[in-house]
Amino acid sequence: xxxxxxxxxxxxxxxxxxxxxxxxxxxxxxxxxxxxxxxxxxxxxxxxxxxxxxxxxxxxxxxxxxxxxxxxxxxxxxxxxxxxxxxxxxxxxxxxxxxxxxxxxxxxxxxxxxxxxxxxxxxxxxxxxxxxxxxxxxxxxxxxxxxxxxxxxxxxxxxxxxxxxxxxxxxxxxxxxxxxxxxxxxxxxxxxxxxxxxxxxxxxxxxxxxxxxxxxxxxxxxxxxxxxxxxxxxxxxxxxxxxxxxxxxxxxxxxxxxxxxxxxxxxxxxxxxxxxxxxxxxxxxxxxxxxxxxxxxxxxxxxxxxxxxxxxxxxxxxxx
Amino acid sequence: xxxxxxxxxxxxxxxxxxxxxxxxxxxxxxxxxxxxxxxxxxxxxxxxxxxxxxxxxxxxxxxxxxxxxxxxxxxxxxxxxxxxxxxxxxxxxxxxxxxxxxxxxxxxxxxxxxxxxxxxxxxxxxxxxxxxxxxxxxxxxxxxxxxxxxxxxxxxxxxxxxxxxxxxxxxxxxxxxxxxxxxxxxxxxxxxxxxxxxxxxxxxxxxxxxxxxxxxxxxxxxxxxxxxxxxxxxxxx
Amino acid sequence: xxxxxxxxxxxxxxxxxxxxxxxxxxxxxxxxxxxxxxxxxxxxxxxxxxxxxxxxxxxxxxxxxxxxxxxxxxxxxxxxxxxxxxxxxxxxxxxxxxxxxxxxxxxxxxxxxxxxxxxxxxxxxxxxxxxxxxxxxxxxxxxxxxxxxxxxxxxxxxxxxxxxxxxxxxxxxxxxxxxxxxxxxxxxxxxxxxxxxxxxxxxxxxxxxxxxxxxxxxxxxxxxxxxxxxxxxxxxxxxxxxxxxxxxxxxxxxxxxxxxxxxxxxxxxxxxxxxxxxxxxxxxxxxxxxxxx
Numbered sequence: 001x002x003x004x005x006x007x008x009x010x011x012x013x014x015x016x017x018x019x020x021x022x023x024x025x026x027x028x029x030x031x032x033x034x035x036x037x038x039x040x041x042x043x044x045x046x047x048x049x050x051x052x053x054x055x056x057x058x059x060x061x062x063x064x065x066x067x068x069x070x071x072x073x074x075x076x077x078x079x080x081x082x083x084x085x086x087x088x089x090x091x092x093x094x095x096x097x098x099x100x101x102x103x104x105x106x107x108x109x110x111x112x113x114x115x116x117x118x119x120x121x122x123x124x125x126x127x128x129x130x131x132x133x134x135x136x137x138x139x140x141x142x143x144x145x146x147x148x149x150x151x152x153x154x155x156x157x158x159x160x161x162x163x164x165x166x167x168x169x170x171x172x173x174x175x176x177x178x179x180x181x182x183x184x185x186x187x188x189x190x191x192x193x194x195x196x197x198x199x200x201x202x203x204x205x206x207x208x209x210x211x212x213x214x215x216x217x218x219x220x221x222x223x224x225x226x227x228x229x230x231x232x233x234x235x236x237x238x239x240x241x242x243x244x245x246x247x248x249x250x251x252x253x254x255x256x257x258x259x260x261x262x263x264x265x266x267x268x269x270x271x272x273x274x275x276x277x278x279x280x281x282x283x284x285x286x287x288x289x290x291x292x293x294x295x296x297x298x299x300x301x302x303x304x305x306x307x308x309x310x311x312x313x314x315x316x317x318x319x320x
Numbered sequence: 321x322x323x324x325x326x327x328x329x330x331x332x333x334x335x336x337x338x339x340x341x342x343x344x345x346x347x348x349x350x351x352x353x354x355x356x357x358x359x360x361x362x363x364x365x366x367x368x369x370x371x372x373x374x375x376x377x378x379x380x381x382x383x384x385x386x387x388x389x390x391x392x393x394x395x396x397x398x399x400x401x402x403x404x405x406x407x408x409x410x411x412x413x414x415x416x417x418x419x420x421x422x423x424x425x426x427x428x429x430x431x432x433x434x435x436x437x438x439x440x441x442x443x444x445x446x447x448x449x450x451x452x453x454x455x456x457x458x459x460x461x462x463x464x465x466x467x468x469x470x471x472x473x474x475x476x477x478x479x480x481x482x483x484x485x486x487x488x489x490x491x492x493x494x495x496x497x498x499x500x501x502x503x504x505x506x507x508x509x510x511x512x513x514x515x516x517x518x519x520x521x522x523x524x525x526x527x528x529x530x531x532x533x534x535x536x537x538x539x540x541x542x543x544x545x546x547x548x549x550x551x552x553x554x555x556x557x
Numbered sequence: 558x559x560x561x562x563x564x565x566x567x568x569x570x571x572x573x574x575x576x577x578x579x580x581x582x583x584x585x586x587x588x589x590x591x592x593x594x595x596x597x598x599x600x601x602x603x604x605x606x607x608x609x610x611x612x613x614x615x616x617x618x619x620x621x622x623x624x625x626x627x628x629x630x631x632x633x634x635x636x637x638x639x640x641x642x643x644x645x646x647x648x649x650x651x652x653x654x655x656x657x658x659x660x661x662x663x664x665x666x667x668x669x670x671x672x673x674x675x676x677x678x679x680x681x682x683x684x685x686x687x688x689x690x691x692x693x694x695x696x697x698x699x700x701x702x703x704x705x706x707x708x709x710x711x712x713x714x715x716x717x718x719x720x721x722x723x724x725x726x727x728x729x730x731x732x733x734x735x736x737x738x739x740x741x742x743x744x745x746x747x748x749x750x751x752x753x754x755x756x757x758x759x760x761x762x763x764x765x766x767x768x769x770x771x772x773x774x775x776x777x778x779x780x781x782x783x784x785x786x787x788x789x790x791x792x793x794x795x796x797x798x799x800x801x802x803x804x805x806x807x808x809x810x811x812x813x814x815x816x817x818x819x820x821x822x823x824x825x826x827x828x829x830x831x832x833x834x835x836x837x838x839x840x841x842x843x844x845x846x847x848x849x850x
Contacts, residue, residue: 011452066653066656066657068660112837116836118652118653118656119593119652119653119656120791120836120840122593122656123787123791123832123836124832124833124836126784127784127829127832127833128829128833130784130829131826131829134822134825134826134829137822138822183421183425183426186414186418186421186422186425187422187425189411189413189414189418190411190414190418190419190422192413193411193412193413193414194409194410194411194412196373196393196409197405197409197410197411198411198422199372199373199392199393199394199397200371200372200373200393200394200397200403201394201397201422201423201470202394202397202398202422202423202425202426202474203394203422203425204394205392205394242780246660246664249657249660250660250661253657258413283672284668284672285668286664286665286667286668286671287664287665287668287669287672289661289664289665289668290661290662290663290664290665290666290667290668291661291665292661293657293658293660293661293664293665294641294658294661294662294665295661296661297645297648297654297657297658297661298641298644298645298658299644301648301649301654313453313454313457314452316415316452316454317452
């Protein structure tokens, strides 16, 4: 987009260099974890949360929606993957993209809710996630495994799924980087800031909103699938756990919505904090998550990166 | 001279409140039509119906000869209509440049070209220094200028201005008046709502006076100025 | 079948009354403060736990727990208001930020209850004798009947408060037009604090009633009640206390009758269906919205 047809201003060059640097560091860091015998589980879930928070950022930061039932995409992706692998004997490398498609289809199904305003949308989305969960719970046991859930294969493949997660994380970050600079991204943000004014400026608001919504649905669905592959098991309790939405939202907000690095920073900071607290005070974990959220909203409503950019607006052009 | 904007028997109500009660209007290319009236007379409602933000309950809207009644704003915008708002509705968390790029996102031109045009526009509006700032950091008057610049980016042939001078510093007013005169000279059709009767009388060849959703007077500036119905409407409020 | 239907109706009224109260407190909160209290269900269940703690720890009968809950929750609400709300008003988008903040509060509250009481389901049993009372052809538990009575009394008291007393009228006025009421010299901060405290007190009291009516509750039951509260509020019209009362009863009846006629799985969806249906087809609720948006 902005790359091909003009010479880059120095600010843009810094922007893309920084983005490449961060991406490179993430890549090298995570790639080396299995090779150096690091904590696979911790890093797998760190990548998962980075991806989830970033994808959520597309819905919330770019498009301006707070889908409080975001876990619906995750759960549907997880079950789609499990069912395809276990029941239809489809190889995982095909099942995962299909899980993404399932996420897209669910997003399309939910699309009529996009014209609702902020709170209404949030509540309805939460209710729709509940409906999804109920629907899957009530599907025949031979399909969804009932209360025991589904087991994908004879054994888990942690390293393979780890690298797949890494690939998806990089893909998600690249997509969001592209979105941030693209025309679609500008249209989305205009729609978020003032839908009527955007409409008046020629932006096809309903269509643009749909595009943003679809993009934000693909990655959580694939994440659900990869996590299913990683743990080798899927059930409604864990796949539709409301804590998944909670953590995604909180991590994204902690970092700062609307920027590319925000959710990454937020996820890293919060997962690290979570790990630290969990080791020392395993029982207080949930409580601290809740209190941290309240504190964030009260004192750091724009998140870490957002607040930093507020203090130093001149940095906005350089920070992805 | 072609008819750029035409409304026929336009009507709009909100619950029990009748905002527009059968308004017929015509604006030709290259002409500036002034709309005056007290608060609540229906001026902004009229504009909203024309540009598609409201769907009229009755009547029709024609833009550049095509019927656009009830069409969404982006469709009307693509027929060459641009608009500013009474209270500036800039895209607060986007840079000035990005604000200006929004109306031309679907143009075939390259990014470089569009950015170049945006920067040129910002130069003319004397906002170029702030081009990377977020729009919310601008003062009220600057935001009005930004809105005008944004509106002009796709080079609309029909321009709707809703109280462009409201709350604006007199020097800035002069600047904006010059810009509006430019528009008319360029052959654009301008529909101008304003409380500032001096500017209206200076810019418009014709004026329409609205009261309680109806046209109570229409004609040249002098005729309107002395029209008893208009005087009564303003004084009797 | 006839018996089932009668039971369904009776339960529908009882449960509906509870839902009505849950909805009223949330709608007052939203109407006056424009705050979306995602933690509302947790506030309610906290009331249930308070009743449980008083009963199992100190032998306090639930009926006495009602005033205790009312007072403690009122005070807690007042304090919570001043801690949480003023900063919220300064942010770019207070409504959405309140959503997020109370999300956090709901997690923290559930976690706190989990820590204090553990994850097991709790209940308050056998507090009345006789345990159940014949009502025509059906038997209704005494506890439930008492709860219904209290609900009715509370609703009347609330209606009287809102329509006949000055602070109540001030609340209704604030719901209708927040700006105007400030121009008339009302201290909107104190009024808002009062509304928050009142809504919290109401939530706590409702929690005690829930302990009487429903067989069991646990720290995670809060989420259910939050959704129910939202359904009732949307159905009754945002900010409309009378609407919430009516909507709660209607929803309670619908839910109970659904379990009579539909299979279990379908019955659970009824609530969601009502919510989604209302938002799409009649977003101002059955009695219409009372406030300016």
